[in-house]
Amino acid sequence: MSAPCNVVVLISGSGSNLQALIDSLDEENPVRIRAVVSNRAEALGLQRAQAAGIETHVVQHRDFADRESFDAALMEIIDVHQPQLVVLAGFMRILTPGFVRHYQGRLLNIHPSLLPKYKGLDTHRRALEAGDHEHGCSVHFVTEELDGGPVAVQAVLRIGADEEIGALTERVHAAEHIIYPLAVRWFADGRLRLAEQGAMLDGDLLPPTGYLLRI
Numbered sequence: 001m002s003a004p005c006n007v008v009v010l011i012s013g014s015g016s017n018l019q020a021l022i023d024s025l026d027e028e029n030p031v032r033i034r035a036v037v038s039n040r041a042e043a044l045g046l047q048r049a050q051a052a053g054i055e056t057h058v059v060q061h062r063d064f065a066d067r068e069s070f071d072a073a074l075m076e077i078i079d080v081h082q083p084q085l086v087v088l089a090g091f092m093r094i095l096t097p098g099f100v101r102h103y104q105g106r107l108l109n110i111h112p113s114l115l116p117k118y119k120g121l122d123t124h125r126r127a128l129e130a131g132d133h134e135h136g137c138s139v140h141f142v143t144e145e146l147d148g149g150p151v152a153v154q155a156v157l158r159i160g161a162d163e164e165i166g167a168l169t170e171r172v173h174a175a176e177h178i179i180y181p182l183a184v185r186w187f188a189d190g191r192l193r194l195a196e197q198g199a200m201l202d203g204d205l206l207p208p209t210g211y212l213l214r215i
């Protein structure tokens, strides 16, 4: 088994991706979730972490004068755990260049679209309004460019005729809960890495879409 991989998870909301990561842990998995940090005190994900016996912290962005000081407070808490990996799981704040540089290559995010399409927010509505036939989610390395980092893995879904945003959101969520634990495990096992050229899996450069799963 690989050496333990200390992970800190950042959240802002319900934490279903955090829960999927927690549920993926077993004696074969080297991932050790050392702490969960939320920028919102009301995040239900904090309760999920506490139920799993994971240390939790709240760092509210509204308590800080600017993004740099907020990020510095995050980093101070995160670095206590000396993480090999920081996981954004529904974390809804844009991180500063200083934060991204500090964790470069060991910072992952789950995004609810087939990047590079629909960076930012409100992705499901945008895909439906565009009349797309496919949609999905992406795990990517985080860079200074918002949702622009190299993709590690994507889940591709067919959009059903007249599919409602609620149904699509649920299907994408379910797909996220498959690909995020997979990508995090690959990283912990030393299989997934960020190189100069992009995301690498087992020493091979991944395509811009990352490792594709059709679900």
Ligand SMILES: Nc1nc2c(c(=O)[nH]1)N[C@@H](CN(C=O)c1ccc(C(=O)N[C@@H](CCC(=O)O)C(=O)O)cc1)CN2
Pocket (backbone or CB within 6 Å): 088, 091, 092, 093, 094, 095, 096, 097, 100, 109, 110, 111, 112, 120, 121, 142, 143, 144, 145, 146, 147, 148, 149
């Ligand atoms: N430097 C980076 N920071 C973050 C990235 C990234 O790729 N580079 N990914 C995001 C996650 N994300 C989409 O996947 C995302 C999160 C938040 C926002 C956003 O516009 N946030 C607003 C506040 C919104 C709110 O509080 O509800 C803001 O920060 O002003 C866009 C995309 C995480 N950070």
Ligand SMILES: NCC(=O)N[C@@H]1O[C@H](COP(=O)([O-])[O-])[C@@H](O)[C@H]1O
Pocket (backbone or CB within 6 Å): 011, 012, 013, 014, 015, 016, 017, 018, 045, 089, 090, 091, 092, 110, 111, 112, 120, 121, 137, 173, 176
């Ligand atoms: N741009 C970032 C973004 O929209 N992230 C999305 O927030 C949700 C968090 O759900 P969760 O709190 O239940 O994991 C997830 O669907 C994730 O893709």
